[in-house]
Structure formats: structure tokens, C-alpha cells
Amino acid sequence: KPATPAGTAVPQVAGRIESDGSSTVGPYTQAAAEGFERANSGAKVVVGISGTGGGFERFCKGETDLANASRPIKYTEAVKCQQAGIRYIQFLVANDGLSVVVNRANTWATCLTVDELKRIWDKGSKVDSWKDVRPQFPDVKLKLYGPGTDSGTFDFFTEKINGRSKQSRSDYTASEDDNVLVRGVQGDQGAMGYFGYSYYVENKSKLKVLRINGGGGCVAPSVRAVQNRTYRPLSRPLFIYVKRESFRRPVVAAFIRYVIENEAKIATKADFIALTKAQLAKAKRQYNTAIRNR
Amino acid sequence: MRIGLQEDLDTLQATLLDEGELCIRSLRGVMQAVRERDPELADEVIAFDDEVDSRYMAVAQEVESLLARQTPVASDLRFVLAAIHINLALERVADLCVTIAKLTKLVYEVSPDVKLIEAFEEMASRGEEMLRVSLDSFVKRDLAGAESLVDLDELIDRANRRVVQHLMALGGNPSLREWGLRMIVVSRCLERIGDHAVDIGEQTAYLVTGEFREFTDASHPD
Amino acid sequence: MRIGLQEDLDTLQATLLDEGELCIRSLRGVMQAVRERDPELADEVIAFDDEVDSRYMAVAQEVESLLARQTPVASDLRFVLAAIHINLALERVADLCVTIAKLTKLVYEVSPDVKLIEAFEEMASRGEEMLRVSLDSFVKRDLAGAESLVDLDELIDRANRRVVQHLMALGGNPSLREWGLRMIVVSRCLERIGDHAVDIGEQTAYLVTGEFREFTDASHPD
Amino acid sequence: MATGEATAADQRIALRAPRRRWGEDVIKGALALCALLSVATTIGIVAALFLPAFEFFEEISIVDFITGTNWAPLFAPSSFGVLPLVAGTLLVTAIACAVCMPFGLGAAIYLSEYARARTRKSVKPALEVLAGIPTVVYGYFALTFVGPRLQDLGLPVGVFSALSAGLVMGVMLIPTVASVSEDAMSAVPRDLRDGAYALGSTRLQVATRIVVPAAVSGIIASYVLAISRAVGETMIVLIAAGGQPNLAWNPLEAVQTMTAFVAATGQGDTPTGSIEYKTIFAVGATLFVMTFVMNLLSIRLVRRFREVYE
Amino acid sequence: MVTVPESQTVPVTLPGVNVDAVAERGRPLPARELREVVFDVQGLGVSYSGNMALQDVSLEVYRNFVTAFIGPSGCGKSTFIRCFNHMNALIPGARIHGRILYHEQDLYGTDVDPVEVRKRIGMVFQKPNPFPKSIYDNVAFGPRVLGMTDGLDERVERALHQAALWDEVKDRLKASALGLSGGQQQRLCIARCLAVEPEVILMDEPASALDPIATTRIEDLMHELKRDYTIIVVTHNMQQAARVADMTAFFSVTRGGEGQRTGILIEYDATDKIFTQPSDKRTEDYVTGRFG
């Protein structure tokens, strides 16, 4: 096994950490866990992918130490946690840029405005052809692909584009599995879809990403654009929620520390976008406060 | 219903009755020969025995085949066993006729004693009647008919005894003596034809009741 | 091997042989009675017939039961059919003995003709021999033995003819005449015992060869 | 050996059991308990599905649920007409049946009537392997192989379609149908075949007019099994059918089935306790009721045919 | 010969006797020359995957006779009877040697269609095997598959009449054949076979699964049918062969070199002959139950 990364003089910790939640964040946590376990041979981290909602449910029942979330906790969930006496700290661990993609054979569309996206995706939308999006587009049938209605991605996208979470037209092909969406877009000239940045990155050669005009001009998703917040409004944060009680356990604290310290490396490994300096600083602050208060 | 079996049983009975008829013809023929002292006719009767024998053989063959093929039991079996005995009895009757015919031939030159001939005639016609009755009651499974044979037989026996007395009284004349010696056998033959008819009756009784029983027992005369 | 069948067949044969033995005893007894003019002995022979009859009945019953139960075919069936015939023949032999006994009783006061008695003795001993040979060859399924009976029978027949000649020559004496008339029947009875032995032989031949065949035919004398 | 000396009195005692056989009763009890587990399972399923489902129906009219033609529980505003899911389920099932029924039966006929004993012995288990492949694998096969091939054929079919999912599901079910039907057909006594041959029938006539009718109850049983497997199948539709509730009855389009909805929503990030979350149970309960009714019908049906033919 | 002049005697009448009938019903079979040969089997042998099950059988089957095959188990009776209508062709590995001429035509010649053969030569099996269909459909099955659908109803009725079943089933032709008793089922199978108007009926132990009463009825039926058909029957029940058959063939088994058992024909003769005076010791031993 590779040795402990140089520079981390943290003493070895041991113990088990339970995490569950978003399937989007799962790979991130997993990558972190892998490195952490390598550094601390007595530590075990397990990662589940029950979905953000499922993760919070378990979390608020006290079953897990960490909840991976592709969106902030909702009010109803927070209430549940409170009722169960679960207190937690929210760590922002990475960024994601939801990418809107079309088929590579789509020669006409390069940049869409948020309004245009809303016209396409909003509830009751009758946009069936690219021509309906913009008159100069050809009359190619528009085929839509999007994530499952219960995913954080869907919530985020609908909120930012359509103005209200979950408000969306429903006649599109949905899949929990973003690879499936990739396939869909790849196989259909008139296709349009949206999903996490990582799926775009890994499939750059098969897809064409659209630039989004969120008021500040056309911007394509990229690490830079997300980090400097020019890619709007589809940059989104990814979180790990930590139970305060668990945080008292050295192994959990050590894990969070490991995540914060190695955030950029982990993000790259998992195809996410690393935190901005400000975000990282905030995370470190949070961590330190937590350490003090535990 | 086992059609094959019933057919076979019917055939068997028919052959037997056929044989019975031939026996009766034989008896009539031989009595005519006795009455008319006709050696040719006697010869014909002797030859006619072949006819009866062929029926006898046919019955025997049919019985064997039927037993081998049909596995008769209970009354069917009794019928077959009765048929065997009746067949034998009839064959004997025919043989007795042949014996009479032969005896007749030996003494045909001798002019016969009329009374004796009359007695023979009577015995023969009684014998014929008995044969008829016996076969008839066999066919009808008629127990009473079969039992009536005992009384009929008594009449033949009486005639036989009269013949013997008469012959004994006859005396003297040497040619007549030989004739008498022959005739006593003829009488005995006729008497035995009655016995055979009684045998047939016994078989009928056996067939009907399922019990072996001799109507009369030679060693226990009533 | 059908044990039950073979046992039944064995029993049947044993009963038959038993009956045969009794017949032979009967024959000896009645000859003694003839020789010694002993009416009591004659009565005993008459009574002894019951013994034979019981065997006769036993055989008949066994045959019926065997046929009903065992379904014999082929040689087994022929054996049973032969047994029926042999049983009848033996019973007749015993009956003939009874007849002789009765005749003896009728004439026991008459002092007999010595030559005739001798002839009877000869006939009886030949008859006994024939019965033995017939049963023996039956048991051994010995065709040659059975066929030898024809020759033996010829001897009895000859004796019978001699007796008849002799009786015919006897003449005169009225008491002797009655005696003669009775004795001709005795002779005939003895002769017929031989005939029955031949019948048994014929059954043996049938059993062995499977073919119906009369050794001699009354209507076709050779 | 008959115990010759034993008196009647001895035997009087002997006919009683020497001792009570407790073990037998205990065993019977234990076995009955095993059987009761299945009852407990059913009760559990009913409770797990129907209690939340009742809560759901307190908020959503059951009539709307059953008769509604728009399924958008997780959209805002939401809509809870289950018919599109039912339609999707039925459509995919129908396609799968269209594949597995004739071809499964064909394979069964081949194996039982045409193949030699040796061939049968090796082919049947090989076919059964097909039934053992994880359904995830089939799902991707449908998506990455069958779908594109359908497009290659020039069909106006999307990447996701009821058709490709149904076809693959059908193929997956061929061994099920073939195996159960073949068992039923092998159980048709040789006598019947001989009887038909002896009347001058050809092999075709024997197979179609004698063997198949005589085995019909087994064949129906295999069909029912296949249908319920198709209705209950999750992964293939989840991956390949496209998660789009659709009442169009068009096999070329994407559909969502009830199982796919339950599976997708079950692992999504819907907050538990929300009305949206309870739809899982409402749909699950509907699915349960559907399969239950179908099963009762099929038990009836199979029994009727049994009565006629046995 | 009978020269005793009949005129001299009053005709002797005995009740119940029909002497002519006796003569007509005469037991002896027609002489060999007068019999019409249906099958002429010449040196027939059958092997299963190389093992000879039956060897060198030659015999003639005559028209309107009942011919029975008897013999110990495994002597190849079924194998033999199945040769007559190509049923062996259904058994993988079965091979036929020698010839069977059917009306002088080679049954195994090239170009002979088993379907045609089976149409002319019907078969009834050991266990009644009615199809799980209605009584009517059972009988109509054969005509239907053979395309003889004209006047189907009459055909079915005729066949059921011939099989002595009509009266028992005429009110429930549409009922399932499986509701019939065993004996009725077997008669139905016979009717089914008669419906295609075969010339020959093969029966492989047709009554061995039936009780004695049903058996009797089947035997009676065979007795009836032989007026119109030629019947070949395999039976384990010697009494049955004895009762129904005109000719009987006795088969037995020889043990070859490596303990291999091969069936051979021992004796073929009139049934009476077989059961009263078989000419072969082995036949005698078998029929008297002294085998083995």
C-alpha cells in the first residue's frame, strides 16, 4: 500500500464512519475515504448511495455519521433531525456545474439563455422543435433528457431555471443514471439534456456542451468558470453533513480534516470542481470552530 | 358375456346332440337287422359306427380346445365335464349297437323266438326313449326329466330279466341254445343302453345341482 | 414352475393309482369268490365297491377343482382329460367285478366246470396284468408299454372265445345251463376288464402323443 | 415369523403404542411454523405497503389516483394519475410476452418433441443460464446494443424505448417459459403421442394438436410466471425504458413502469414522509394488488384446465 | 355312407340343435392355401442401437384372422408389432432388417410414407390413451389429420358403433373422453382407430390395464371386428390369446454371446394347436407355466 502522503503529520486514528446519501456526492466521499483509509489503517469508511433524501432520512435517525448531499437540507428534513436531537454541521466540499449538452451533430445551438432554457423545460412547455426555441434554428424535433425527478440535480436545475424546485415539464426521458442520459443525447440529433459536470467531462468527445447566458454572457461550464462563479446560474455546491455527536469521535474529525486538506485532489479524482479559496477558508473555519466546540 | 365361450359351449352341445341322434339311428337300424335277420343291414350298422365315432372325436377335440382356450368354471365347467361323460356314454351306446349287430350276424340263420324278439323290440324302444329323454333333459337342464330315467330304466331291467328267464326256460335245441347264448348278450346290451341313458341323466343332475350323485348304485340295489 | 398345479396333478395321479389298486384287489377278491363259490366273499366284494366309488368321486372332484383353479393346457390338460377317462374305466372295472360277484352269488350252489374256472382264472390274471401295465405305462408316460396292451388283450379275447365255445359245447344239464348262461356274462365281464385296460392305454398314448387314436376299433376288427 | 405362542392377551397390549410419540407433534409444529413464515411475509408486505399507502390516499383521492392520466408526483405542481405507469408496465409486459410466449413455447416444443435426448440434456441447462444472468446486465444490453440495433433497422425509435426493454425482457423470459412448458410437455405421456402417430399424424400435428393442448395448463402456468416476472422486473426497465410516464401505448417511445418508478424514487433524494415519498408505497401497493389479482386469476385458470384435462 | 335309410325312421328331433349351424361353425381354420395373406414377414430382425432385439422372424398374417403374439417379457413382441406400422421409426437407434410385405408390397421400401402406412394399419395401445379432448374429437382426430373431413359425423358415429360404444356415449359426445371408464376408453381408442378405416388393427396388450369385465368386452369386440378387419394382438395373458386368436405365434428369448438377449420366433400355428399340442418343447413349457 502507498505510504501516508507526505506532509500530513496527523497521528493515526481508528474507527468506523458511516456515510450515506447522494449518489452524486458518493464517488467524492468514496475517493476521500479511500485516501483516508490508506493514511489510517485502522479507519473504515463506508459509503452508501440512498440518494440525498434517503441519506438525510438515515442521518436524521442517527444511523449515519455523514450525509452526502447534492443540495442543502430541506426544511422538513431539518425538522426531523431536530426532533431526533441530531445536530449537524454542513460542509461544502466541492462544486458541480450542471452541464446542458446536445448532440454533436447539432450545429446550430451553441449558447442558450436562461429564458430559452425555461421555455424549453418549464411546466406545460409546448416546445417540440428546435425551431420553437429560436426561429433561426432548424425544424429538428427536440428530444429532452434529464435526471430522475427525485434527484438533487433535478431540484437544483428546476429551481434555477424554472424558478421553482420540481417545476418542470414531465414529457422528457428521465434516468437516475447519468450515463444513460449521455447515451440518450449521444444517440439523437435533436437531443438536449442536463447532468453533472463530471459526466460531461468524461464524455466530451461524444457530446457538445452548450454555453449558458445567465445574464453575463455565454459561458461554458469549466473548472474556472464554476470557481469564479461566471458559470451561472447552474453552478451548484455539494455538501457533506456531519453529525455533531460523531464529530467528537477523533476518526470522524480526522476524516473531515482529511477532506478539507485534500479537497482539491479528491475533487479532481472524482471529476468535481474544487472549492474556491473563499469556500475552502470557510470550510476550514467551520472545522476549527467545530473542533473547539466538540 | 364371453361370446367366444358361449359359442363354443353351443357348438359342443350341438355336436353332442348330433351324436345322440346318430346313436338312436344306429339303435333303430340294428333292431331292424335283428328283427329281419338281415346281415347286410347289420354290416351297415357296423359301418355306421364310424359316423358316431367321428362325432365322438369331434366332441373330444372340442372339449380339449374349449378347456385349453376358455377356462370354463362353475356351471360352464360342469357342462364341459358332463359333455365328456355324455360323449363317452353315447359312444358306448353306439358300440353296443355294433355288438348287437355282430351277434345278429352270427346267428341270422336261426329263426328267432318271437316272444324274445318282441321283448327286444320293447327294450330297444324303451332304450330309444330313454336316450331321447336323457338328451332332452340335458338340453333343458331339466332335473325332473333326468330323474325320471330311473323309472324308465327299471322297465328295461325288468324286460331284461324276463328275457333271461325266458332264455333259461328255452332249453334243448342246440342251435337255439347258441342263439340263446348270443341273445342273452344282446339283451344285456340293450339293458346297458338304458344304463347309459341313466348315466346321461346323472350328468344332467350334476350339471344342474353341482353334486356328484349316482341315481342307482350297482353295489347298493334298492 | 407352478407348484400348485404340479401338486394338484400329483395328487390326482396318486388318487387314480390308489383307485387302480383297489380295482385290482376287487378283481382278486371276486375271482376268489368265483373259485371258492363263496357268497360271503362275493358280498364283501360288492360292498368293497364303495371304496372304489369313493376314489372315483375323489378323482372327479379333484379334476373339477383342478380344471376350475389351475387352467391346465397342453400336456397338463391332456393329463387331466386322460385322468377323467381312466377314472371312468377303473370305476367300470370295479363295477364289472361287482357284476361278477352278483352272478357268482346267483349260482354258487352249482359245482363249476373246472376247465371254465381255469379259463376264468387265466382271464382274470391277464386282466390284472393288463391293469397293472396300463397304470404303469400311464405313470411312466410309456407309449410302448401302453401299446403292448393290445397284444395282451388279444389273449383275453381268445380265452373269452374259448369260454364261449366251451359253454356252447356244455349242453344238457339245465342247472348247468343256467350256470353257463351266467358264466358267459362273467367271461364277457372279464374280457371287458381287458378292454378297459386297453382304454387306459389309449389314454396314455393320447397323453404322450397328443392324438386321439383307438388302438382297436370295434367296428373295424383287424 | 408368526408369533405362534403369543396369546390374545399379549397382542392386546401390543397394539398400543409403547409411548406417546411427542417428537412427531413437535416436528409437525416446527414445520407449520416454517409455513407460517410465508404468511408473516405477506402480512409484512401488506403492512409495509398499505399503511403508508393509506396515508397517501388520505391526501390524494384514490379515484384520481386510479383514473388519472398524468403521472407527475415529483413535479410541481404534482399530479398523481397512475395510469401512465400502469400503461407503461403493461406495454413493456406485452412486448416481453410477445417475444417470450411464442419463442419460449417454440423452444419448448423443439426440446420436447424434436430434439434428441442428448441435445435436450445439454441445451436445456444452457438455456437456463440465460435466466440466471443478472438483470442489470440485460438492462445495459438493451440500452447499448438492442436500442442502437433497432435504430440501425431504421425504426424511429429513441435511445430509450419500451420496445428495446420489452424485447430484451422477452428474451430473458424465454428460458422461463421454455423450461416450465417443456416440463409440462415432457409430462404428457408417450402414449398420447404414439396414439396420434398411429393415426397417421405428422410430427407437426402431434406437437400442435396433441402435446400442446394436453400440456396447456403447464404452458399457461409458464406464461403466468413470465407475465408476473415481466410486471415485476425492475432493472431492465429502469435502465432501458426511459423514465418517462407515458400513456401513448407507443412501443417506440420511452415509458416508465411501476417498478422503475419505485426503484428510482426509492433511491432518489425525496425527503421521506413527504407525500411524494409515499407515492412509492401507493404505486407498490397497486403493483402488489395487480400481481395478486393476476395470480388469483391464473390459479383459477390453471385449475380449470387441469380439471378438463386430467 | 349313412345307408340306414332315413325314410324308415321318423326324423329324430332334439331340441336346441341346429346341425347345420354346427357344421358351419366348424372350428378348423381354412386351409393354408385358402387364406389370404396380408403380411408376409420374411427374415425380419430389429436392432436397437446395434443390439438385436428380435431376429429372423418369418411368418404370414392372414386376412380376417386374429393373430396373437405371446412370449415372455422382453422377447420382442412389442418390437415386432410396432414394425407393422412404422412405429419403430419413432425410436432413435431402431433399425429394421429383413422384409415385411404388405399385400406383396415392401413396407419398408423407399418412398413408402409412414403416414400412409399408419393410416391403413391402425394401432391400439396397452394403456387406453384417449386424447384429452371430447369423445367426438377423439374419434374425429384421425380423419381430421388425414383430411377425411367429409361426412365426419357419420364417420364418427359409425366408428363408435363398430366399437360397441355408441349406445354408451351417444348422449355425451362432447364430454371429455377422460371421464370414461378404463374399458370405455379402450373401446374409444379402438373406435378412433376404426374411424380412419384401416385394414389391419394392431393391438399391443390392449386389455392388460383393464379389469376382467372390461377385458371380456374388448375380447368380444375383437371377436366381432375380425369379420371386417385383420387383427394382430400382443398379449401377456395366455388365456386371452387362447380365447381370441385364430393363429398364435410364440416368441422366446435366446441369450447370445455376451449375455445379450434376442427374441426369436419359436412356433407359429393355429391357436388350438399351440395350446393343446404345441410342437416345440419351449412353447409347451411356456403355456403350461413351466418356464423358468
Add this chain to the structure above:
Amino acid sequence: MVTVPESQTVPVTLPGVNVDAVAERGRPLPARELREVVFDVQGLGVSYSGNMALQDVSLEVYRNFVTAFIGPSGCGKSTFIRCFNHMNALIPGARIHGRILYHEQDLYGTDVDPVEVRKRIGMVFQKPNPFPKSIYDNVAFGPRVLGMTDGLDERVERALHQAALWDEVKDRLKASALGLSGGQQQRLCIARCLAVEPEVILMDEPASALDPIATTRIEDLMHELKRDYTIIVVTHNMQQAARVADMTAFFSVTRGGEGQRTGILIEYDATDKIFTQPSDKRTEDYVTGRFG
């Protein structure tokens, strides 16, 4: 009686005759008073779910006799024989009325344990049903379940000897019983039953699945076994009953009000009597094949 003095005559010797043996083998059965009653059946009836299958049967079964039950199909023979060892208890819905005394003890009394009954009263079935185990294990099964494991080997050998099977299987006791021929299998089943030393053996059509040769052997065996056992046998084969049984009971069927068929005992007598002079017309009709 025989007063013809034997001394006067040379002993008559005829070959092959043993007159004593004849007397000993005398056919007539022991008188009724001398027979030992094993089963005393009194007014027995059996109903299946309320339908009377058998009614009002009373008879006595005697020790060391073979007692046969015959009758048309469905007359309740099997039903009856299964009453003797509680096998009906395994059929749901079967109810027994009346009594069976076994050595004067009520077989259906309270406290009677079917297992004990079945130990004393063995049963052999229509189709040979060897267990799919080795020959040895088949025979040893009964002793083992009954805990009679002392001297098991001898017990097995003895049973096989008694069943006349030892010589045929002694070299392959460990081989599967399914490799035996049908007749051997049935004898194995008999051996299996003998191994638990029953007093009575019930046989329900024990030879109906066998060929004639195997049947003969089973019949011989029954003949042998009756010396030590009491045997009750149901058979369809009347000839078989006639051959093996000392006593025969004939059952028939009456049709009740609603076409319901109930079995009744018609006649029970010595076998000879049944087959030569049955006292009931129905028996006669049945045994002569004139039934129905």
C-alpha cells in the same frame, strides 16, 4: 371296511404312488371349528367423505390360510384390505364403521396405535414399490424404523430367503433395488414386509403389474408363505384367486338411490366352492365371465 384280506394278495405296487401322501394332501379344508380366526370382521363399512364405498361386510379370516378377495372394479376390495392395517387412516375423509377384531381385540379401539398394527400386519402393493435404496437397505428399513436393529444382517438374510430372493441377490445386496426386474422387485417388497416379522400379510393385486412368469413365482411364494403367515390377497385375476387361495370372498357393487355405488360382500366360501359351485347367482355370473 376293506375286508378283502390283504394277506391273501401280494402287495400291489404301482410306481409313483404314495397313498399316504395323497391322504395327507387331502384337499378339503379343516372344518370351520378347527380353524383359528385371525380377523373377525363384523358389519364393516367404509365411507369416503360420506359416500359409502363398502357396506356391512362380515367374515372371518383364518390363520395360515390364503384368503382372496375378488370382485368387479370399484367394489371396494382395496378399500377393505386397507382396513386391516389402518392404511385408510392416511386418506383424508375415510371413515370406518363396524368392527374388525384381530385376535379378539378391536383393531379400531381407542389406544390402538396404527404403527403397532402395521408392524404386525404387513402389506404388499400392486406395483412393486422398492425404495430407491440398496437391496439391503430396503429390507432393513422396517426393522430399523421399528428399532429392531439387533442381528440386522441375519434378519435381512432370513427375509430374503423366505421371499425366495436370496440366491438371486446375495452377491449384490448393496446394489440399487431399482435395478431388479419387476418380479424380483415384488419379491423384495415381500421380503421387506417379512423382515419385520408380521403375522399377516396383506397383498393388493400383488402380481397385476407383472408378466406371467413373475406372477407364477409370486403365486408359488404365497403358497410357500402360508405355512408361516396368514395371507390376504386382492386380485383381479380370478384364475389367480382360484390357484392360490383357500378361501375366497366375492364382492360386488350395488347401486344406491342416487346412482351411488356401494360394495357389498356377496359370498365367502372355500375357493373350490366359489369356482365350481358358487351358491349365489351373482358369483356364478362373475366367475364365468357373464357379468354385465
Add this chain to the structure above:
Amino acid sequence: MSAVSAGLRSSRRRGVWAGRLFMAFLLLSLAIGFATLLTLVVQVVFKGVEWVDLVLLLEPPSADPQIAGARPAILATIYLGVLLLALTVPLGVGTAIYLEEYANRNRWYNRLLEINIQNLAAVPSIVYGILGLAFLVRGLGLGRVLLAGAMILTLLVLPTVIIAAREAIRAVPDSIRQGAYALGATRWQVVWRQVLPAAVPGIATGSILALSRALGETAPLLLVGALTYVSFNPTLLGDFTALPVQIYQWVARPQPEFRDTLAASGIIVLLVILLAMNALAIWLRNRYERRW
């Protein structure tokens, strides 16, 4: 019925063609299944065979596809298999025995039980997942542990195993049971010593085939909490993952190394495990298959 002199030649060309067409259809039916299987396997093997190596078998999962393995998943799948066997076989066979040997089928509750089991067999696996989540994980408080997974899979396959075991038990001929009862065996002795040994091959193959299906299940395991990243070996009461879950997760990854190659190699491993089990089932079936 005039003499048939010719016409044994086929007269029906149409029938021949129909036969050939039908045959083609049958072959096509078979081919579809095999073609699919072949394509599938070829695709998977083509993609993944290179990565089936010691790393895959021995290493824990990793974010780096190059060093990612599936050891915990493979082990857990094997554990699951063993646990499943240990749980389903006794429960399933016990239930089957109860239903076949003990339950009185005339009682409504037993009939209901049967229908219930048939119905459970058709309940979608996802519903079992819901059940497991509600009652095992939460209700029983078992947590998301291997045992809970095994238990839910047990419930999932139990109906199938019960049905297979019932079929196997039912296939044991009744004659075997009767034979054992008649020797004085108690009910349990009959079941344990005769019925079960005879039914073992059927039970084994049925169970294994059901099991191999269960091991390929993903959906219910996801619901009861199979995790996707577990780096250590599974324990009975600890967190676990399973091979199909692992595959499912890999497939959903954006990186092609996971999505295609690693997933394919995982599928190969799973297929090998399942094939081994199927092979075992087939071997058992062929080895112990019985003919009665």
C-alpha cells in the same frame, strides 16, 4: 376395405412443407435465446476480460480504476449465498414438507397458505426491498447489515424454493410412502428416511437455481442498504456491499474505465459464480435424477 395394393407413397406435399416451416420456427425460437446469450457474453468478455485479474479479486474498491477491486463485494456475495442456502433450504423444505405431507388440503387455511405462497412468488423483488427496509432494517432494528440482506433475499426466494421443493416432493411416488407406512414407520420417519432422500435432487436443483437468481438481484439489496463503498471484508452483522450492487454503481460512474471495463469484468466474475452454481445444479440433477 378392398385390397390395398398400392398407395403407400406419400400423397400430401403440403404437410411436408408445413412441417419444415414449423421446424424452422422452432429452431429460430431456440436460436434467439442463444444468440442473445452469445452476444451478451461476447460483449461483456470483450470489454472486461482483461481486467479480470488478481487486483479485481483481491483489492477493495477505489476511485482509481486501475487499482480498483471488488474483494468485499465478491466475498459478500459468497457469504450471501451461503447464508441464503442456510436459511432458505430448511425453511423452504420445511414449508414444502408441511404442505405436502402434513397439511390437510381440505382445510381452508391450508389452501390459503398455498395460494399465498404462489402469490408471493410473483411479488416484484422491489416490494421485498420495501418490506426489508420497513421490518428487518428498521422494525427489527437489525440495521443495514449483511444478515438483513440475506434475510430479505431469503424471503424473496423462499416461495420459489418452496414451490420447487413441493414439486420435488410431489414427484416422489405415493407408493414409496405407502410402502414405508405399511412397514410401521411414523410420519416423520417416512418423510425423513424416504421422501426427502428421494426428493433431494429436485430440491437441490430448484434451490440452487432460485439462489443464483437471488444473487443477481440488485434492487432489494439497494433498498435494505447494501453500500457501494466498503473497503473491508464483510461480517454477518456489519456493513456490506454485493457484487451486483458494485456493478450497478460502477456502471453509473462517468469514467469509462468504471462504466465499461470494470463493470464488465465484475459482470464476468458474477457470471462465473452463477454459472458455477448452475453447473452444480445441473450436475446434481443429472447425477441423482431418478426414474421410478
